[in-house]
Amino acid sequence: MTKVVGTRLKRKEDPKLITGHGSFADDIQLPGMLHAAVLRSPHAHAVIKKINVEEALKVPGVVAIYTGKDLEGKIGPVPTSWYVPDCDLKEAPQYPLAIDRVRYVGDGVALVIAEGRYAVKDAMYLIDVEYETLSPAVGQKESLKDNAPLVHDDIENNLAFHWKAGTVPEEVCEKAEASVKQSFYVQRVAPSPIETRAAIGRYNPGTGELTLWCTSQNPHIHRMVLSEVLDITEAKLRVISPDMGGGFGGKIGVYPDEALVGFAARDLCRPVKWIEERSEHFTAANFGRDEVIDVEIYGQKDGTITALRVTNTHNVGAYLSTMGPGVSTIDFGLMITGIYKIPYASCETFGVYTNTTPTDAYRGAGKPESTYQIERAIDLFAKEIGMDPVEIRRINMAQKEDFPFTNAQGLVYDSGDYEKPLTKALEMVDYQKFREEQKELRKRGKLVGIGFSTYVELCGFGPSKVAGGIGFQGGIWENATVRVHPRGSVTVYCGTSPHGQGHATTFGQIVSEKLGIPMDDIELVFSDTKSVSMGWGTYGSRSVAVGGSSVAIAADRVIDKAKKIAAHELEVSVEEIVFEEGIFSVKGSPSLQRTFKEIAKSANMAWNLPEGIEPSLEASSYFDPENFVYPFGTHIAVVEVDKETGQIELKRYVAVDDVGRVINPLTAEGQVHGGLAQGIGQALWEGIVYSKDGQNLTGTFMDYAMPKARFFPKFETAFTETLSPVNPIGAKGVGETGTTASTPAIMNAVMDALEPYGIKDIEMPLTPEKVWRAISESEGK
Amino acid sequence: MNIEHTYTFKGIPREVIWRTIQDKEVLQRALPGCKSFVEVAEDAFASELGISIGPVKGIFTGDVRQVDKNEPESYRLLVKGKGKPGEIDADANMFLEEIEEGTRLQCSAEVKLTGVLASVGQRVMSGVAKVVLGQFFKEIDKEAKQLV
Numbered sequence: 001m002t003k004v005v006g007t008r009l010k011r012k013e014d015p016k017l018i019t020g021h022g023s024f025a026d027d028i029q030l031p032g033m034l035h036a037a038v039l040r041s042p043h044a045h046a047v048i049k050k051i052n053v054e055e056a057l058k059v060p061g062v063v064a065i066y067t068g069k070d071l072e073g074k075i076g077p078v079p080t081s082w083y084v085p086d087c088d089l090k091e092a093p094q095y096p097l098a099i100d101r102v103r104y105v106g107d108g109v110a111l112v113i114a115e116g117r118y119a120v121k122d123a124m125y126l127i128d129v130e131y132e133t134l135s136p137a138v139g140q141k142e143s144l145k146d147n148a149p150l151v152h153d154d155i156e157n158n159l160a161f162h163w164k165a166g167t168v169p170e171e172v173c174e175k176a177e178a179s180v181k182q183s184f185y186v187q188r189v190a191p192s193p194i195e196t197r198a199a200i201g202r203y204n205p206g207t208g209e210l211t212l213w214c215t216s217q218n219p220h221i222h223r224m225v226l227s228e229v230l231d232i233t234e235a236k237l238r239v240i241s242p243d244m245g246g247g248f249g250g251k252i253g254v255y256p257d258e259a260l261v262g263f264a265a266r267d268l269c270r271p272v273k274w275i276e277e278r279s280e281h282f283t284a285a286n287f288g289r290d291e292v293i294d295v296e297i298y299g300q301k302d303g304t305i306t307a308l309r310v311t312n313t314h315n316v317g318a319y320l321s322t323m324g325p326g327v328s329t330i331d332f333g334l335m336i337t338g339i340y341k342i343p344y345a346s347c348e349t350f351g352v353y354t355n356t357t358p359t360d361a362y363r364g365a366g367k368p369e370s371t372y373q374i375e376r377a378i379d380l381f382a383k384e385i386g387m388d389p390v391e392i393r394r395i396n397m398a399q400k401e402d403f404p405f406t407n408a409q410g411l412v413y414d415s416g417d418y419e420k421p422l423t424k425a426l427e428m429v430d431y432q433k434f435r436e437e438q439k440e441l442r443k444r445g446k447l448v449g450i451g452f453s454t455y456v457e458l459c460g461f462g463p464s465k466v467a468g469g470i471g472f473q474g475g476i477w478e479n480a481t482v483r484v485h486p487r488g489s490v491t492v493y494c495g496t497s498p499h500g501q502g503h504a505t506t507f508g509q510i511v512s513e514k515l516g517i518p519m520d521d522i523e524l525v526f527s528d529t530k531s532v533s534m535g536w537g538t539y540g541s542r543s544v545a546v547g548g549s550s551v552a553i554a555a556d557r558v559i560d561k562a563k564k565i566a567a568h569e570l571e572v573s574v575e576e577i578v579f580e581e582g583i584f585s586v587k588g589s590p591s592l593q594r595t596f597k598e599i600a601k602s603a604n605m606a607w608n609l610p611e612g613i614e615p616s617l618e619a620s621s622y623f624d625p626e627n628f629v630y631p632f633g634t635h636i637a638v639v640e641v642d643k644e645t646g647q648i649e650l651k652r653y654v655a656v657d658d659v660g661r662v663i664n665p666l667t668a669e670g671q672v673h674g675g676l677a678q679g680i681g682q683a684l685w686e687g688i689v690y691s692k693d694g695q696n697l698t699g700t701f702m703d704y705a706m707p708k709a710r711f712f713p714k715f716e717t718a719f720t721e722t723l724s725p726v727n728p729i730g731a732k733g734v735g736e737t738g739t740t741a742s743t744p745a746i747m748n749a750v751m752d753a754l755e756p757y758g759i760k761d762i763e764m765p766l767t768p769e770k771v772w773r774a775i776s777e778s779e780g781k
Numbered sequence: 782m783n784i785e786h787t788y789t790f791k792g793i794p795r796e797v798i799w800r801t802i803q804d805k806e807v808l809q810r811a812l813p814g815c816k817s818f819v820e821v822a823e824d825a826f827a828s829e830l831g832i833s834i835g836p837v838k839g840i841f842t843g844d845v846r847q848v849d850k851n852e853p854e855s856y857r858l859l860v861k862g863k864g865k866p867g868e869i870d871a872d873a874n875m876f877l878e879e880i881e882e883g884t885r886l887q888c889s890a891e892v893k894l895t896g897v898l899a900s901v902g903q904r905v906m907s908g909v910a911k912v913v914l915g916q917f918f919k920e921i922d923k924e925a926k927q928l929v
Contacts, residue, residue, distance in 0.1 A: 042867055042868060042895035042896040042899075043895060105895070105899075125865050279897065279900065279901070282900065283900070691782075691899070691903070693893055693899075695894065695895060695899035695900065695903075696899070696900050697899065697900065697903050697904075698900070699897075699899075699900025699901060700900065700901050702901075702904070703900075703901075703904055
C-alpha cells in the first residue's frame with residue numbers, strides 16, 4: 001500500500017454533500033414539530049415597560065409565547081466559559097430572554113412557538129412591547145469614560161475586565177534611538193458562515209431525555225453548559241451537531257436561543273425547530289474582533305527592537321460570550337511579540353461592555369489582532385529608521401537554534417524555522433525584481449506596493465492543565481476510539497466535531513496509513529454526545545494536532561493488541577511480528593503472515609486468543625498534549641492602488657505556511673484559501689458599523705461587503721514542514737493561518753504603495769473612498 | 782440621520798401655504814398612502830400610512846404632533862411611527878420663507894430608526910424621505926394653488 005498521509009486525496013465528505021445527501025439542521029423534520037422565533041429588541045438600550053401578547057396569541061396555530069418574566073426561575077443565565085484570572089472579571093448574567101431591560105439590538109424579548117413558520121412570524125409582529133429608551137454605550141473608548149451610560153448598573157465604567165501581562169522598564173524606552181506610536185482599530189467583523197445558526201429540540205417525557213440538534217462547533221461544551229442552564233443532567237441531555245455550513249468561531253458560543261429551544265421542547269413536550277434568518281444573524285450571532293490597539297515600539301537605529309508596549313481596548317458587547325474574555329487577553333496579549341526576540345513587552349487589556357451584540361472568537365481569535373499590530377508596527381519602525389521590511393524582520397526574528405523559543409511574555413514556542421518559509425516566499429515573489437519594477441512604475445506614476453507578514457500563532461489547544469491555569473472552563477484534550485469490526489472495517493469515534501474542515505478525510509488518512517486498510521473501510525463518527533464519550537470542539541486549529549493525534553495513538557494501540565493475536569496464531573513471540581501495510585508477518589519468514597482482516601475476525605470471534613487477551617479489537621486514547629503548537633510562515637501581498645479612484649487591486653498573493661506535518665495538502669490548501677479570503681476581507685472590505693444609537697448599519701450583504709471569488713488573484717501557496725515535537729503526528733494546525741497572516745500583509749502592501757505620499761496608516765477596511773481621501777489630503781499638504 | 786429637504790411653492794404667498802399645511806383634511810389628502818388621520822388632541826394626530834419604497838415597506842402607525850408654532854414662519858413636526866420594518870422617531874424643523882418666486886419651505890429633520898429600517902433602510906432612507914416629502918409638498922402645492 002502506498003503512503004496515505006501527505007497525499008492529495010479528494011474529500012470523503014464531498015460526494016454526500018454535492019449530491020444533496022447531507023443532513024443540515026433545517027433538513028431535520030420530526031413528527032409534530034413546532035416552529036420557533038425570537039422577538040428581538042429594536043433598541044440598543046431600553047427598559048421593557050410592558051409586553052402585551054394578547055393579540056399575538058389569537059393568531060391561529062400559535063401554541064405558546066414566553067417572555068423573560070415567564071422564564072424567571074425556570075431557566076438559568078448562559079455563562080461565559082472563560083474566567084480569565086487576575087483581571088477583576090465581572091460577569092453580568094445573560095438570561096436567555098431579557099427580563100426588564102434590553103441591552104443590544106437583537107437581545108431576545110419573547111419566544112414565539114407555533115405550528116408553522118408563517119404563524120410564528122405573524123404572531124411575532126403582533127406582540128406589543130412598550131419600551132422606554134435609554135442612552136446607549138456604543139464605542140469601547142467612549143464607554144469607558146466616567147459619564148458614559150452603564151450597560152449594567154453595577155459594573156463601573158462598563159469595565160468587564162482589566163488584564164495585564166509583562167512589564168517594560170521605563171529606561172529601556174528612554175534609551176531607544178527610535179520609536180513609533182500608532183493606534184490601530186481591528187474592526188468588528190461578521191464571521192458569516194453560509195449556514196446561519198439553528199436548533200431543534202426533542203423531549204421524551206417517558207425517559208426524560210432531551211435531544212438538541214444545534215449548529216455547534218463543540219457539542220460536548222454545549223451539553224456541559226446547557227445542562228446547567230436547563231437544569232438537566234448531562235446523561236439526559238444529548239447534543240448533536242448535524243452537517244454544518246461553516247462556523248469560523250461564530251458557532252463556538254453557547255447561545256440563549258439554543259437554551260430557549262431546549263426549554264420549549266421540554267415544556268411543551270413537542271419537538272421545536274428554530275432556524276435563524278440572515279438578517280437576524282447580523283444582530284444576534286456573535287461577531288469577531290472589535291479591538292482598539294495602541295502600540296508603542298522601541299528600538300535602535302541598527303534595527304534591533306528593544307521593547308513593545310501594547311494596550312488593547314476590546315469591545316466585548318453587552319454580555320461575555322463563551323470564549324470572549326480569552327480573545328483579547330490570553331490569545332492576544334501573550335503573543336504580541338510574534339516571531340521576534342523582543343526582550344521587553346507588556347500588554348494591558350480593557351474589556352468593555354457596550355450596548356452592542358457580543359463579540360467572541362472568530363477564526364484566529366486574538367492572534368490575527370496580535371499579528372496585525374506587531375507586523376504593522378515593525379513595518380512602521382522600519383520606515384522610521386529607513387530599513388527594508390525584510391531586513392528588519394531577519395534581524396529580530398528567533399533563529400532556528402533558539403528553539404524551543406521563549407517569547408517575552410513567557411510562552412514557549414514548540415518548534416520553528418522562520419527563515420525557511422521567508423526564503424521560499426521571497427523566491428516565489430522574486431523580491432529584488434519587484435523592487436526594481438516598483439522604481440520604474442513609480443516614475444510612471446503607478447502605485448504598486450509589496451507587504452510582508454511573518455507570523456506565528458498559538459494553536460492546537462492544548463495542555464489541559466494550562467487551560468485550568470488560564471481560567472478556561474474545560475479540558476482541552478481529545479479522545480478517539482478505533483473499533484475494528486469482525487470483517488475488518490473500522491469505525492473511529494472522535495471527540496472533535498467538524499463543520500466543513502474535512503475531518504473524515506484527514507483522520508481517515510491517519511487511520512488508513514496506520515492500519516494499512518483502504519479509506520473506504522473507515523467510517524468516522526463525530527458530533528454526537530451520545531456516540532462519542534467526550535470532545536472539546538473544533539477551534540483554535542486543534543483538531544489534527546490534538547484530535548488527530550488521539551486517533552493515531554488509538555490506532556497504534558489496536559496494532560499492539562493485533563500483533564499479540566497474530567503472534568499467538570503464528571506461534572512466535574510478539575517481538576518477532578512485523579506489521580507493514582496491513583500485513584502481520586514474522587521477521588525472517590515473510591511467508592508466515594496474517595492480514596489485518598484475519599486478525600480482526602480472530603479478535604472478534606475470540607475462538608483462540610492468547611492467555612490474558614480479552615476479546616474484540618478496539619482501543620481508545622485520551623490525548624492531552626504537553627504544549628501548544630505554533631504554526632508560522634511568510635505571506636506576501638502585491639497590490640496596485642489607483643490614485644484617481646483609491647481602488648486597490650490585489651495583484652499577487654504568496655502564502656508559505658509551516659503547519660508541521662501536512663496530512664492532506666489539498667484540504668490544507670483549502671483551509672489556507674478560505675482563511676485568506678476572510679483575512680483579506682478584513683483588510684479591504686468587511687466591517688460592522690454601528691450608529692451612535694447602537695443600530696447596526698451594516699445588517700445585510702448589500703452593506704456588509706463579503707468578498708467574492710473574483711476579488712482575488714490565484715493564490716500562490718506552498719508549505720514548509722517543521723514538525724512539532726509535542727504531538728505524535730508532528731502537526732501544528734492550519735485552520736487559522738490565512739486570517740492571522742493576511743490582514744497585515746495587505747495593509748503593509750498598500751502602505752508601501754502609498755509611500756510616495758507619506759501615508760503611514762489608514763483605518764481598515766481600506767475602502768476606495770478612504771484611500772482616495774488619504775491621497776487627496778496628502779496632495780493638499 | 783439628518784434629512785434636509787427644500788421645496789419652493791411658486792407664486793403662492795406664505796400665509797396661504799401656512800394655512801394649507803395646517804388644514805387637517807388637506808394633510809390627510811396630501812400624505813402619501815395615508816389611510817387614516819385622526820386628531821386626538823390639539824395639533825396632535827394619530828395616523829396610519831402605507832409606504833412601499835424598496836425595503837421600506839408596510840403600514841406605519843404613528844403619532845404626529847405640531848409644536849412650537851410661530852405663525853407663519855416656522856413650526857416643529859414630531860413624528861413617532863411604528864411598523865413591521867421598525868420604528869421611526871423624527872423631529873423636523875419646518876421653516877417657511879417668503880422669496881421673490883413665492884414661498885420656500887425648508888425641512889430639516891433628525892431621524893432615528895430601528896429594526897430593518899435601520900440595518901437595511903438607512904442606506905436608502907434619505908432617498909425614500911426625499912420621494913415621500915416630494916410627493917407631499919407637490920400635493921400641498923396643488924391644494925394651495927386652489928386657494929390663491
